[in-house]
Amino acid sequence: MPTDPPGGEREQSRGLLRSEPGTLLEHVAVAVFGLDGGGRIRYWGPGAEELFGYPPQAVLRGPADVLFPAPPTGRPGAAAQLAERGRALGYWRVRMPAAHRDGTVFDCGFRVFPVTGPDGSSVVMGLASRGADLDRVKTNLAFLDALFETCPIGLVMLDERLRYVHLNQALADMDGMSIAEHLGRPMTEVMLTSDGGEYERTLRAVADEGRPVVGALVGLRTPGHPHRDQVRSVSLFALSGAGDTRPGVGGLLVDVTDREHAILEATAARGRLALLDRAAARIGTTLDLHVTARELVETAVPGFCDGAVVELVDRAPDDPEVFDPALPLVTRRIAAGTVLPPPADELVGGLEYITYPAGSSIHAALRTGRPVSLPVNEEFATRTVVHQERARLLLDSGLGDILIAPLIARGTVQGITMFGRAAGRPAFTEEDLGLAGELASRAALCLDNARLYGRVRDIALTLQRALLPSATGAGPYVRVAHRYLPAGHATEVGGDWYDVISLPGDRVALVVGDVMGHGVQAAAAMGRLRITAKALARHHAHPGELLTELDACAREAGIELATCLYLLYDPATGRARVANAGHPPLLVRLPDGTVGTAAQATGVPLGVGGFPFATTELDLPEGATLALYTDGLIEARGRDIDAGMEALRDQLRRARGTMEEAADRILANLLPTTPADDTVLVLAQVSRAPSR
Structure with a gap:
């Protein structure tokens, strides 16, 4: 370690020794100096000159006592204490008064520790900063730590590609995902909206144009809570103007779901209209019974429900097309689908012909002609499922609610369609019952057209082959x-x-x-x-x-x-x-x-x-x-x-x-x-x- 600055080659910069740009320590002056065993100054950095006011030539090889107020009579000086404690403890941190060259005394924080050179000689290095600067940094750090740890408002920092860089636990809890599961993912993969990309365009405008957004209401779902509609008040601001910080977007998010039921209802209504629009485009594209039934299942799963089946009443050609609620009902399952794990797939796809006993929940829906929603419990399984093994399969399937919608066309009961939701998903609402009725009515007419067409085609084909x-x-x-x-x-x-x-x-x-x-x-x-x-x-x-x-x-x-x-x-x-x-x-x-x-x-x-x-x-x-x-x-x-x-x-x-x-x-x-x-x-x- 040099004990004297090289003659005429000392760097002329009078700037402060700073921490990494962009951190809270950026504007804190740090003085670096070295003391030998006799308490003399052997090294004097640019920051020390800035903090204490002395140029190197005025203090090098001189006593370090000039940096401190005079001690009380009979007491050792502060410089001697720093040197002694630094050698004895290996590292010592202390706050004490320091003296500027102009005679003013200020509170100063010191860090001292010994450093040994290659020849075996050692000095005590000291780092010093004004106490007020240190207090400001400590206060800011404590505030930010408390803000991210205890603030009930969601806080987030996104990079220029709108990916998560930093977020607090409150936001992670809102999303139902850990902080680690967020990092590196685009925000639009977590905040799932049905606004046609409007929220993503807003984020991009903040990042690219620097336009802040305050209190925007956003309806969404998240992968962590896929079945829970949420409304958040979102405020966003660009990070590009905050000193030398990296570009991106900062945000504050508040869950206002409870007070924004109207937005939730509008979001749900848009979802139902979108489902009906898909149904109009997808159901009935052919005059094939099985294709039409599959189209109904694919339209409903997974947006509306987690599993669905379509069943037609099994009648002999000469049987009357009249539903008798006093008799068991036999149906033929022609389409099924689910996104739930086993054994749900076996439940919806394990049988082709199903018998429902008289008085079952299926009979109740067909008797009234209106959809019904029922919880999946022991009572439902006992009344609806004939075989005990199938009843246990139903109870173990993960379904929490089942919506039964009759398929009735031209006054004739064609069959039923059943929609099931997982136990962790909200139960079917009255609006959902109405939507299921619309889907079933549309599908029933298409299925009846396919059935009638099939009869006519069979007759024509039979006649043609006979001729x-x-x-x-x-x-x-x-x-x-x-x-x-x-x-x-x-x-x-x-x-x-x-x-x-x-x-x-x-x-x-x-x-x-x-x-x-x-x-x-x-x-x-x-x-x-x-x-x-x-x-x-x-x-x-x-x-x-x-x-x-x-x-x-x-x-x-x-x-x-x-x-x-x-x-x-x-x-x-x-x-x-x-x-x-x-x-x-x-x-x-x-x-x-x-x-x-x-x-x-x-x-x-x-x-x-x-x-x-x-x-x-x-x-x-x-x-x-x-x-x-x-x-x-x-x-x-x-x-x-x-x-x-x-x-x-x-x-x-x-x-x-x-x-x-x-x-x-x-x-x-x-x-x-x-x-x-x-x-x-x-x-x-x-x-x-x-x-x-």
Whole structure:
């Protein structure tokens, strides 16, 4: 340690020795000096000159007594006490009077401790600061410590990215999370609002523009209290102007939930409206019972409840659609979901058919037609659940309340939906009952539409399949593979049809048609045309004449639009005669694999009337394969019909194996999993009769 300042090289700065910028000690002057064993000053720092008023040359190697008032007679001086206590104790802290060069005496705080150099010599180093400065710092620190430890107001410091840097316990308790769980997280991940991002924009404006916010009311939830609505009075200010502090935002937050019920109600009302809006957009997107039920569950969980099920009354087709509260109720669960841990998942998904005894809570809801909310307890489980094991599962599931809402549409009880909330979540309110009633009413109508549609579709599909040929009379010189594939479940049955008709002389007629429209009416029209075409085929040698008669029949039956392709093959000559009423063209695959479109006149569809149908003759070589089909095979959303035709030609070129295998492969490669339209495909391989 140097005992004298280097000549002429001492730093000229007269500034104070300060603590790290931004701390409470920033403006506290600290004097540093050193005393040898004789009580003489051996080191004199810039802060010491500032505190005591002496330049180095005036005090170095001189007695340190000049820094203190004269002691009482017979008493040792203060400098000697500092040196002695510092060596004896190793560290000594004391407050005593000190003397400035100008003669003034001031209260001063000292810290002294010995320092030994490499040569074994030692000095006592002293640190000194004005007592008033130290008192101010101690007071500020004590105030801040008390503020953060005992203040009931939430205090927070955020960095420039609006992440938690510091907060007090009061705010941590409001959030239901520890202080450590906050640090480093954005404030918007903890204060969860439903204001469309307005609170986050306010925070950003304070950080970026320095605009303070005082007493803003914010409705929120937190991860620590996910089911508790809160209202807080929030005051925010920018930290960028507080000396050299880091940029960011400071805040004071007061929980004013109890006095702000109106805001809570508004927040809850916005949540309910948002849920109804989601329900309107999500429930009933298809005419599928199971999809509609899943949409209801997904809309309600987890925003409205922690678990939900949808159950339909299990009735036989001939049972009356009347609810009898005196009889047990059997339901079929078609959708379920929960966010609760096991065993809640087993409770909602463990059964398909459920029996509720007469007098159960389910019966009470269905009898009144209004939603009811009940606590999950022994009484509820005993009255509602038949099996003891299931009752125990219900009690152990973590559910605290269950809301039962009847599914009633067009005056008929369709089933029930049940919403459950965890025990730690607020119970269902009257407003929640009303919301559940709205959801159930909307879902019931959609479910009933799906149910009625399913019945009509089943009838149409049954009728259509009954009217289509179960076996075909191809004859010895025509081998046929035929396929009919109905449209996907979300689309009504169409009017596609086909037939293979054996005629005298081993001749074979191939017919494919498509009636415009869907449902029972289209299926009935298809059946009429097929039966008529089969009868006419036995009396008309020319396909054009047959289509003319079929057109007249269509007009008499009120069938406005139908397409049809009729082909008559004679194995004795190897010739085919073809007539077309607006149908997709015939494709012919030759034995060498070449595929072409038959050159045939395409007439107007059936039901239009007034136009003749031309007949085209084709010479077919031995082993040629004919492909007759409906537009469902070549038309698809997003695909041009010409591209569909080329894809079918390509499949025919690559056809291998048997006719049956080729038909299956074509359908698998050209149709989606759920086709949008009915599809018919008839493959016919022809051969010639031997000469006689």
